[in-house]
Amino acid sequence: MKHYQCEQYNALDAIGQAQRIAFAPMLFQASWCLRETGVLAYLESRGKAGATTAEIARHCELSEYAVSVLLDMGLGGGVCHLAGEQYVLGKVGKYLQNDPMTRVNMDFTQHVCYQPLAHLLGAIREGKPEGLKVFNPDWETIYPHLDKLPEPARASWFAFDHFYSDWAFQQAQDHVLSYEPRSLYDVGGNTGKWAISCATRDPALQVTILDLPEQIALAQPRIDAAGLTERVHGHGVNMLEADGHLPGEADIWWMSQFLDCFSHEQIVAILKRIRRHMKPGARVCILELFWDRQSFEAASFSLNATSLYFTAIANGDSRFYHSKQMYQCLREAGFHVEAEHEIPGPGHTLLVAQPLPTRP
Template sequence: MEFFNKETKTALQAKEAALWIAFAPVVFQAARALRDFGILKAIGDSDDGLTIEQIIQQVNLSRYAVRVLLEAGLGMELLIVNDKKYKVTKTGHFIQHDTLTRINMDFSQDICYKGMFHLQESLQEGKPAGLKELGPWNTIYEGLSILPGTAKESWFNFDHYYSDLAFPTVLPTVFKHKPKNLLDIGGNTGKWSLTCVNYDPDVKVTIMDLPGQIGLATKNIEEKGMADRVDFYPTNILDESLPFPKDFDAIWMSQFLDCFSEAEIISILKRCREALSDNGFVFILEPFWNRQVFKSAAFCLQQTSLYFTAMANGNSQMYHTDDFFACIREAGLEIVEEDDSAGMNYTLLKCKKA
């Protein structure tokens, strides 16, 4: 990946980009309004475009409201206009129809937007100063099960969309050595554990997570009739005085370690090493920004790091492999396999005791 090693813009293009950044909050909210008020859909569903009068007939907004949004949409290149008829551009189409874009926009709005007002404070203090916009917690993970309004749905949609696509592609690697006991750390709602017990009829899975998350996972596991195959281990993984369960053939962490600082990652991996059987493996599924095929994917991950800064915990990020791999080595583990083709943008790491 060589997206970030040279200047690519002319002076004029650079100034245009700077001005886009200056108005980025306005652009974001206007794009959401065009989407959520149904303006993009109304125009996109038409064969030859719509005039402002035709749009007004289909949305519950004043002429003024529709006009300012349409004009903003022209500047954002979501719309074009000819003979007073508006049409949706390719970018506008993706804002309206692309699942990935919709999930990212909803996450940015419902989880990040207000909290990002406190980003500079978070950077100075090393704490998620923006989290107070959602609730009175030290980290967002303490409040996931009780996030207000649409925030809960937006968070889990964002968290699951990427990893869910990767799960089917990594199962053969994880189960190559037929693990009998698998520890799912940070199991969230239990999706991975359910995937495992459905894939291998002999494996026994233990989900280890915060008590609130264990409650969500327990409900989902019981509803699927898999309570006899999945155990639960509620704990606070940051409390080093609390032991890990032992003797697992496989330990699984999916998009989990990016929720922690480097020192915390090392501590967690050291305890994983102790919990592993002699011939067992630690499997880590992570999206590393420097391993992305597309520049837009790297961009999304780099910006997601600031969600961790302002909202999640104040000290973690989406990592570069140089920094992350150093943590693995420091914890006494060795990477024996790397697969950058897992799902949309993930790397699967297979580690053993060094």
């Protein structure tokens, strides 16, 4: 947060940064092409010796012109540097080539976000995911249609989602299962990975996935393949339908990167609905990425960038929140946070909440 609470640039640096922003799409696409054409991999194999334009062009089956325009753009992004006539892969280039998080982020940006973000201004003005029409003009939100996304957008979406949620699962699971729940509801269970993991780890646990029917159908083959049909169930439900029926036997209502898919008002409504159906002693466990709780500025930057995916593509009015806003949602819905756990890695926070006592 301190990084964002003061002016970061003098006048000269500021105008330079402004140009980097103005031409940022060019740097992204050049970096993408350098990775996809094998230029980064070849330069990595050459080590500190580097390679000339001609050598790279010959190895990667590109023209020298193509190699030169891509790598000269890469110079400005720190992807590579020059040693005489040789291009040498820089540290940034090594991360672009090898770092799993960076690769997942780039694939998500390229395949899911890049073209739709051209409609961001319309989404901001209309409060609707105007960029979603790139995939289908009839879709209102992305969530019921995730399995219908064209490849490679579909694969990149699920890889992005699972990369960040899966990283925190083990540690979050330690906290959640320490409450010794006999019944757990996985709200917004997506493909069922959390539900299956919990049921596998605790053979006495019953898990119910509460999600859209389309998502339940997506999770069912995984549940069947894991041999957990008797203990992991699906309950098709739209959590935004305030009057719809919910089961109420869970000891734990689990939500992983679920509430960031909704607006402030919708989050409060969902939490109020859950509160009405909770049995005494039950808890809500919320695993989220908050942009103000990150250890590194790059992580806060990435979360705020991903919020624009929600704006332009997902639903038009959700985001990765500041932790204070989530606390406010919980208070408005009648909950108090009894515990919070910071989970290392991408920077998740686990909030454990219970309903406030009802006033007489």
